Amino acid sequence: MSKACCGSDEQGANRVSGKMDLDLPAGTVESTFKVSGMDCADEIAAIQSSLRIEQVFKVEAKLMSSTVQVWYSPQLDENEIRRLINKSGVKVVDPNKNAKSISGQRIALVIASGVLVGLAILISFFAKELNLLTIVLCLVSIFCGGLLVFPKGLRAIRQGHLDMNVLMTVAVAGAVYLGDYTEAAMVVFLFAFSELLEAFSVVRARKAIQEVINVSPKVALLKAANGELNSVPVDSVKVGDTVVVRAGDLFPTDGNVISGKTEVNQAPLTGESTPVKKREGDSVYAGTVNLSGSVEVQVTKILSDSKVSQIIRMVEDAQKSKAPSQRFVDQFAKVYTPAVFVLGLLICFVPPIFFGGRWEDWIYKALVLLVIACPCALVISTPVSIVSGLTAMARRGVLVKGGIFLETLGRLKAVAVDKTGTITEGVPQVLVLKKWNQLQENEIIKIAASIEKLSNHPLAQAVVRYAAKSGVSVVSVEQSHTEQGRGIFATVEGHEYFLGNHRFTHELGVCSPDLEKYLQSLEEQAMSVVVVGHKPHDNCSGEVLGVFGIGDKIREEAKGAIQDIHKAGCEAVVMLSGDNNRTVSAISKQVGIDKVFGELLPDGKVSKIKELVSEYKYVGMVGDGVNDAPALAQASIGIAMGAIGTDAAIETADVALMKDDLRQLSVAIIQGKRTLGIIRFNIGFALVLKAIFLILALSGYSSMWMAIAADTGATLIVIINALRLLKIND
Structure with missing residues (x-):
């Protein structure tokens, strides 16, 4: 969204004016609030539900940056927005203060709940029977842990939706009703403890992001x-x-x-x-x-326009983009929790009413089901995995614009690369100049450089640099016309000239057998050719004046980078270039590229990308983010290399390799595969564990505290597994 800020307050409110999101009414106000207590998807759902009023147009709650961005009507007071956010159970805090991410009170309540239920279990073990002291300890333990659970559950019910806090509240209330005080206390403690572990994992991921963001000087x-x-x-x-x-x-700007x-x-x-x-x-x-x-x-x-500010915005914006796996989990959880609640009601009422089952047995089984159904591990695993992966990549100078692109990197089967600036250094130089008629070399250089000074193409700049090095001055071009992908027509000092590639000489009918043989010899040496001559016109058949042989040094790391990309799991690395086929073929053989296509116009590159996508499905295109924009857009994912040198590359590509080194791509692909693997394991592990305990519960072999212990263990395992992505092995 384009936005212009014309004021801000202590909470970071911004007035939105000028060009803005077409989906939002004119005059919309945007405010960003820093909050504490937003540690999982339940809090996000509560915030969105609390702000679901007519005058609020859009809400974005970002778990990893702990902020809530709200777009609302100017008639609505900002203090009202703050009140509604606080009403959801989180608290708006001053963004300029380093507020504690996890309050000491919360930690104390969890510890107290655990100590009390532990004492209750110990006393009941020695007493061999339930006594008043045990009941009191359990009830106080339930009260301590419940302060972190029950208010959230009640708020969710008032807002008309079911979440894991509602499931736990009902389960604990049912256990107390059945007289299972110890089990009720254990369920509350383990659930509050798992929520605390989840909060700690989010804090760690937030700190990792801040390490990237806090490089900005003051x-x-x-x-x-x-x-x-x-x-x-x-x-x-x-x-x-x-x-x-x-x-x-630090450099400040x-x-x-x-x-x-x-x-x-x-x-x-x-x-x-x-x-x-x-x-x-x-x-x-x-x-x-x-x-x-x-x-x-x-x-x-200025700092707000600097490269580091662009990176900070990318890291923050990347959190908005949900990966396919995360969208799946979110949609699954929306259906899953209410469905389990309904199933619990059926298990509770159907067997006793229609089949004569004991009420106590089936109520207990229904309560165990509610505990098992808690989707903590499932919901938290994907966002922590994605953010950990994105943050680790940012540390390495690889900017990925969102989880969807990180997952796509992990699925890549083919990579298409441009030649100039990617496989080669991108600073070509004139290695050979051959006269093709009686004109003096300096005159040929003057004509060619005068025409080429109009272009920013690397080959054109090589000719201009060669003229400067040779001490030849350029003159003004009277008129010119570019033939895309071929060359240029220009009038210099009253004469009409052409300047272009090998293909252009054939199209103009000026390529003689001798010239063809010479051009081929240069191209076999991996040189690009620039031919300059008189343009055919009227009764003039045209004439070649001279040929420049231009070479571009292959990057030292190119061959190793291509090998690493293959090792990372890509079946094919393809070169797409506008240069002649002989030159690109010679270069591709030296670095180990699988397929090569030369003499491609921009639309030709797009066509080849379409063919590759049809064959391999997931295809990455590596380019400079500007000249290759159509091909980058057509690929499954566009990758800009050496983006530290160009703002446009960061803005246009899905992935920006800040360092001018293709070896970063294999690191990115491997990290994408690791992220995909960990997400799949976490989702599968959480679902399988729940299925096992569901079967055990219905069979009468599982208790509530066992179910919540398993869920707590699963949450801890998936979090630790996801946080492994913060480290990238070289």
Whole structure:
């Protein structure tokens, strides 16, 4: 959503104006509230239910950032929104204070509940019978643990929906009714304890996210016109200002070094531990660390527009995008909990009424079913897995825009790559210039460079650099016309010229047998060719003036990266390039690419991606995020490489590899597969365990405390399993 903020309050409210989401009415107000006590899907459901009023248009509760974003009518007071959120059971807190994620009172209540029920069990063991002291201890234990459960259950009932707190409240009430005080106390304690464990897991995941987000610097050393240095808030620094960054300090903004030289740790953005040398003219980025010398930097972007701010927004926005597995679990839980409640009622009433069963037996079995049905482990496993995976990738400099893309990475069967800048370094240079008529070399260079200066294509820039190196000055082009994927027509000093690739010479009818043989020889050496000549027109058949042989060095890591992608489980790595077939074939053989398609126009790349998707279903396209936009959009997932250098790449791609290294892709694919595997295990494990205990309960072999103990154990197992994703093995 595009939005413009024209005011904020202590809770982070933003007035939305100008261009905005078309689904929202004009003048909509947006507010973001920091909350405490939002640790699972139940609290999110309660918040959404509490805010379900006519004047609230949209609500987004983000578990991992512990925030609630609300879009509402300007006629509605913000304090009313705050009141409604608090009414759901969570509490709105000051976003500028580091409020405790888990209150000491909550921990104390869980401990008290556990100690009391433990004493009750110990006393009943020695007393061999239920006595008043045991009953009192159990009731106080139920009260302590129930303070964390029963109010949530009652709120859910008032709001007209069933959740796990309702199931536990009914189960405990039923156990007390049947006189099973010890079991009721054990159920309350174990459920409150499992909820506490769940909260701790969410806190850990939140801390991991904050490690990524908190790389943003707070102050800058601003250099005044008289040379005086002043420490100022980084938000006050403007484009064009000069800041001094000393050794050991964070760079406060994006900018260019104008004085001094140093080495910079760019790991917070790229995951690359090796320091990068910086000197005058080099770009530096906010949040990276100046390791050695003091440098002066001219600010090119304010902090809110900097690379680190883009990354922070991506990490936060990634939490909005639900993965397919998470959507499945959410939908499943919506149907599952009410269905189990109805099944419990049937088990409670049908056998005693219609088949003469004992009421006590079937009420107890129904209560065990309600306890077993608690979907804690199932609901928490997917979001913690997804966020852990996304956060670990961000630490490594791989930005994934949401759980759906992380899962897609894990399913990739084929990867399509561009040649220039991906397999090669992307800085081609003229290696050969051959005259093809009597014109002097400098004249050929002048014509070619004058035409190519209009283009930002890497091959064009290679010709322009070659002219500058040769001391040849360019002249103005009077008119020009680009033939996409082929070349360009231009008028220079009154003469009409063409400049283009091998294919263009055939289309213009100027490719002689000798020229064909020479062009083939260059292409077999993995060179790209740029042919310049007189354009055929009127009675003139055209003439080739010269041929540039341009080479682009293959990246040192390219061959190993392709091997790693294969090892990660991709069946095919395919090169799609606009360059000639001989050149791309020669390069592909050197790095181990499976299939290669050259001489492709942009629509040709799109067609090939469609064919690959038809064959492999899940296909990733690696490009620069701009020139390859159509192909990136057509692929199952678009991947931009070297995104630290371009804002557009971060904005357009589904995955951005901040470091200019294709080896990051195999790491991302493996992490995607790990995430998928852990999610599948967690979901399967939770469902199988519940099925086993359901059968045991109906057979009379399971008790309530055994069921809740199993659920607590399952919750702990799936959480620990999900948190393993925070660590990526090299």
